[in-house]
Each structure stands twice: as structure tokens, then as C-alpha cells.
Amino acid sequence: MYPRQISKDDVLKKYLYLAAVTLVLMLWLLPLGAVILTSVRPASDAAVGNYWGWPSGFDLVKNYTEVFTQTPMGRYFFNSLVITIPSVIGVLVLSTLTGYVLSRYRFRGNTLLFAIFIGGNFLPFQIMMIPVRDLTISLGIYNSYLALIIFHVAFQTGFATLFMRNFIASLPDELFEAARSEGASPLQTLIHVVIPLVRPALAALAILAFTFIWNDYFWAVVLTPSDAVKPVTAGLDNLKGQYVANWSLISAATIAIAIPPVVMFFLMQRHFIRGLTMGAVKG
Amino acid sequence: MSNLEISNISKCYEGREVLKNVGFKSSEKEFIVVVGPSGCGKSTLLKTIAGLTSVDAGRILIGEHDVTRSEPGDRDIAMVFQSYALYPHMTVAENMGFGLRMAGHPKQQIREAVEHAASILRITDYLDMRPKQLSGGQRQRVAIGRAITRSPAVFLFDEPLSNLDAALRTQMRVEIGQLYRRLDATMVYVTHDQVEAMTMATRIVLMNSGVIEQVGSPIELYTNPVNRFVAGFLGSPRMNFIEASVTEVNDDQIVVALEGLDDIRVARRHGVGVSRGDTVTLGIRPEEISVGRQRSHQLPARVELVEQLGREVIAYVDTGSIRAIESENGLGHLTIQVDRKSAMSRDDDIHIGFDAEDIYLFNADGMTMTPNRDTEKSPVHEVSEA
Numbered sequence: 125m126y127p128r129q130i131s132k133d134d135v136l137k138k139y140l141y142l143a144a145v146t147l148v149l150m151l152w153l154l155p156l157g158a159v160i161l162t163s164v165r166p167a168s169d170a171a172v173g174n175y176w177g178w179p180s181g182f183d184l185v186k187n188y189t190e191v192f193t194q195t196p197m198g199r200y201f202f203n204s205l206v207i208t209i210p211s212v213i214g215v216l217v218l219s220t221l222t223g224y225v226l227s228r229y230r231f232r233g234n235t236l237l238f239a240i241f242i243g244g245n246f247l248p249f250q251i252m253m254i255p256v257r258d259l260t261i262s263l264g265i266y267n268s269y270l271a272l273i274i275f276h277v278a279f280q281t282g283f284a285t286l287f288m289r290n291f292i293a294s295l296p297d298e299l300f301e302a303a304r305s306e307g308a309s310p311l312q313t314l315i316h317v318v319i320p321l322v323r324p325a326l327a328a329l330a331i332l333a334f335t336f337i338w339n340d341y342f343w344a345v346v347l348t349p350s351d352a353v354k355p356v357t358a359g360l361d362n363l364k365g366q367y368v369a370n371w372s373l374i375s376a377a378t379i380a381i382a383i384p385p386v387v388m389f390f391l392m393q394r395h396f397i398r399g400l401t402m403g404a405v406k407g
Numbered sequence: 408m409s410n411l412e413i414s415n416i417s418k419c420y421e422g423r424e425v426l427k428n429v430g431f432k433s434s435e436k437e438f439i440v441v442v443g444p445s446g447c448g449k450s451t452l453l454k455t456i457a458g459l460t461s462v463d464a465g466r467i468l469i470g471e472h473d474v475t476r477s478e479p480g481d482r483d484i485a486m487v488f489q490s491y492a493l494y495p496h497m498t499v500a501e502n503m504g505f506g507l508r509m510a511g512h513p514k515q516q517i518r519e520a521v522e523h524a525a526s527i528l529r530i531t532d533y534l535d536m537r538p539k540q541l542s543g544g545q546r547q548r549v550a551i552g553r554a555i556t557r558s559p560a561v562f563l564f565d566e567p568l569s570n571l572d573a574a575l576r577t578q579m580r581v582e583i584g585q586l587y588r589r590l591d592a593t594m595v596y597v598t599h600d601q602v603e604a605m606t607m608a609t610r611i612v613l614m615n616s617g618v619i620e621q622v623g624s625p626i627e628l629y630t631n632p633v634n635r636f637v638a639g640f641l642g643s644p645r646m647n648f649i650e651a652s653v654t655e656v657n658d659d660q661i662v663v664a665l666e667g668l669d670d671i672r673v674a675r676r677h678g679v680g681v682s683r684g685d686t687v688t689l690g691i692r693p694e695e696i697s698v699g700r701q702r703s704h705q706l707p708a709r710v711e712l713v714e715q716l717g718r719e720v721i722a723y724v725d726t727g728s729i730r731a732i733e734s735e736n737g738l739g740h741l742t743i744q745v746d747r748k749s750a751m752s753r754d755d756d757i758h759i760g761f762d763a764e765d766i767y768l769f770n771a772d773g774m775t776m777t778p779n780r781d782t783e784k785s786p787v788h789e790v791s792e793a
Contacts, residue, residue, distance in 0.1 A: 296490065296492065298488045298490050298491075298492035299492055299494065301454075301457075301459050301486070301488070301492065302486065302488060302492040302493075302494075302553075303494075303505075303509075304458075304459060304478075304479050304480065305457050305458070305459060305479040305480070305484065305485065305486040305563075306479075306480065306485070306505055306506030306509060306553075306557065307478070307479070307480020307481070307506055307509055307510055308480070308505070308506070308509040309509070312509050316494075316505070316509070317494055320496040321495070321496060
């Protein structure tokens, strides 16, 4: 069942394995490679059907500049940041608070509340599409940043709460008892003890939430029809005209959109520190 | 003021009573050791004093204030945990100053308090280190330092030495004892280790299954246990228990018979109910049994196992028809503790003897039927004089 380590002596198996991994990797990366190549092709290449071959020329600077000068991508980019950053912060704050309370305080309905947070994740977005749209219209926030921010926070907090609750529950009980016996209030304990110790979890969660919200297409299409507030995912679709499509530009825009989650990953990476709770209790 | 009063505390966990009407009082500075087997409720008792666990009934007073419903931070207590419970992301100094910082004390004052506590415990060199850079003993010192920094009226220790190795444990035991003499505070110390209880306590609270069995000074509990549980719990090796039957009772004496021995006449505790034919438990401490024929009661025995401890020798002997109940090795052997000079080896046939005045008798309910002895004439006292 489990992947077993290939013995060092079995040369044939080792090379077969390497070859298989390389093959799968190439298949996996092929579409991405094609998009990257297309993003530097002159527009004419796509018109004559040169999707996979070597580009007839390199228009890297031209294509990527045009994405931001000839199309509203700059605007969409800005919209995406305005929507994603507050949403991620909102998710982190709310899930830390809910996770802390659900993991550390016993009260009636604790388990039920937690079950609702988890259960919410199982509702398909599609069945909520119309109710959510109607709700935003009644609230007067349809077609605004706020609509996307509120619903992204609401939908992400369920999973994030599960994540944070389990992480905080795994911290040693004695730390909380020590803080409490030293007179720290629950909020002080959260700020001074819990948050420094769950930093790796917050970083991981930030990456997940950022990627998910940044890449969201469904709610962007449903809630923000106007260019002024539309994020990049929905905006990318706009680059395709009714009769013509500049595939080089679309590819360049696609690559540009993929960059922020990657940057986010590297920014957060330094918070992944192993053994942060070492030395707290014995061992 | 280091006044601590606990009255009639009860606590239920999921239908199980872990504390039943527990109470004791200390009106002056004291080192109280709460001792008992695991699961006897001693840690729960400590947590209720700390305020980390609420009580179902009863009252807790610290320094004249009723703190039964107060938050732990408002009780003037500080707790030291078995697992140290240091904040791993803070330096030693930050760990020690945490409580004062949360209470909003000025920085200068916190620094002074931390430095003072650090100098008492000789951990000034570690103030900028983090817990993971320290050894177990150093971490426990920091944890104690964190408690001292807040200068509480009552220190609560929850088995603080259990995670340390034997040598360090002895050293820390002495240090905590010195700390107690130096600070003006009552200490409540929970442990399952009877050596810690006997050596550190000014008063021992001995608990078993949620109730207090006996409260008193270590020597008091050792010499005059109120029941068989206390008698068996304190002392290592533990007391020998032998089943016997009462053959004669008069106003101030009980006579019991053991096969192959002269009748044993022991003093009767005033007012204790006993009648002829009752089955009782006879108890005798290993150090009260001697090898040779000089004592009032003697019997032949065969040595089954010898533990040479250097200062003394512990031997497990088979006395044929007389079997010990709940003996250390489960084979019904009697445990005797003698001077190291007494040469003994396995399979030796020897004579052992004891005096009737060293005998304890316990009735079927385990209550002591022999009168209290003078603690001054106790065996431990004799040893310390020798």
C-alpha cells in the first residue's frame, strides 16, 4: 500500500522510477509551459496555429506591457488586491478567535457550534448562488468590493476555524493554566501566548486563504459584474473579445495573475518554524 | 498574611466524586505537603486552590479573603507545574515577568522583581535564554522564579520534581526547602513521593480516594497513623501487615495470637470496640524487626532475598506459617530492615524478633486500635540522634 523506498542497489528500478517521475512531471507542466511560451509569442503565431512550437519571435516586454496598458488588467489587479487582502486578514482574525474559544472553553453548544462551522463547508456554492446574490442586493452591496469581501470571509472562516481550533487545541494545557494563574485575561492569553505559538498555522492558513480567494472565479462572476470592482479572474475572461482573441496577451495576463500567490508563499515561508513549542513542557 | 483555609470542598467530575468534604487550615506560614497515591484527588485539590477548577461546594480563604469564586489571578497565589509550563517563545526574563506585565506594572519594577527572583535562584546568567536552551532542572528553577516574581501569599507546587532525575531531585528538594524558609509565604506542595512529603513538610495532608485520611506533622503521621492506609503509605519499605485473631480483650489490653508465637499483648486505644474472636490486622515496621533472639517475640525465618543498600540492608524473609498480606513482593514474605553490618545471604536460616510495644493493630475497617505513642521516642528520632 505505502510507497516503499527503492533500494539503492536496484539500479534498474531506480532509473525506471526516475524516468517515470520525469515523464509525469513533464506532462503536468506541459500546459503551463505552453502558456508561458505563448505569453512571449507575437500575436501572429497563435493566428497561424503555432501553439506548441518554438515562438517565431520574442515579444516578452511588449506583451506584458500591453497587458497593463492596452487592457483593464491593471484595474482588475488592483481590485483583486483590495478584495483579497482584507478578506485574508478577516479570515485569520475571525478563525483565530473562534478557534481559541472552541478549543479552550467548555460551554453548552460548543460541539454543535463547531459542527456548524465544519458543516458549512459541505454546502455547494452553486446552491447558494441565487440566495447570496439576492441578499447582497437587499443589503445594497451588490457589485461592490464589500460583497466579495464579506462572502469570502464567511465561506473561508468555516474551514479556517477547523484548522485553527485543532492547532490551538494541540498546545499544552499547562500553558493556558499558567497564564490564567498569573492573572492574564483570556484576551491577553490570546495575544501574548497563543498567537506567537500558532504563527506557523497562521502563515499556512494565510497562503491557503489567499490562493483560494485570489483564484476565485465563481463569486467574482456572480457578485461583481462591473469592471470597476471586478477581480482578475473574472477580468481575464473579458480579454476575450466576441470575435477576436489575442492569445498572447491572455497568456501573459494569466502568468501575471499567477504571480501573487507564489510571492505570498515565499513571504510566509519564513514563519514555518519547526518545534516552536519546544521547551514549553518537559521533553 | 499567609493564611489559608479550606473548608468542606467537594468536587464531582462526570458523576465521580474526586473530592469529598476536604478541608484543612493553616493560620501561619507553613509548608503543607499533600500526598497520596495517583488518582487520590491531590492535584484536583491544588487546582481548586489555584482557581483553575471550580468547586461544587465548600469555601477557600486566602489571607482572610473568600476566594472560592475568584479568578486565579485575583487569589494571590502562584503555581509551579510538573511540566514547567514555560512560554517557549519568551526569554527567561520575559517568562518570569509575564504576570507582572499582564497586570500592567511599570517596566522598571518588573525588572527589579525578575532580577531579585533570579538572584535567589541563581539563574541570573540565563535571563536572556529561551526555555529550550535550558536543562530540566534549570527550567524548573525558572518556573519557580516565575512564581517568586509575583510574591504571592501562597505557592502551589504540582509535583514539581517528578520530571527530574534522582540526583537533581534531591538537590531541588533541599533548595525548595531553603526557599520556604526565606520567603514569607505558605506553600502547598502536591506529590506522590513520600520521601518528599516526609522531608519537606511542616505538615502532611495524606489523601486517598478524594478524602483526607490524616493531617499532621511527618513524624506524627509516621508514628501514629490513624488507620492502616496511612500506616502502609508512609515508610519505605512499608509496614508489614499480618492477619491475626483476638484471643482476649480487657479494658486496656488486647491479646492476639499468631501461630508459633507467644500471645502478643498490646495496649488498647481508649474506647475502641473490639471483642474476642475478631480478625484484626497486625502491623509492624520493617525497622522494628531485628535479627537475633533478644526481643520478646521470636520466630524462625528463612532469608529469601537481600537488598544491600549500603547504609542498611533490606531482607525479605519467609516465616513459614505467618504470611504477610499485601507484601512488597506478593509472596507473603516479611520485610525487615537491619543494620548493614548484619551479614545475611539468601537461604540463611535466622531468627527474627520484635517487641509487642512496636505492634500496631487495625480493626476490620482499618482503624488503629493501639493508642498513640510518644513521637519523641519514635524510631526516626532515635536514628537522627545516633
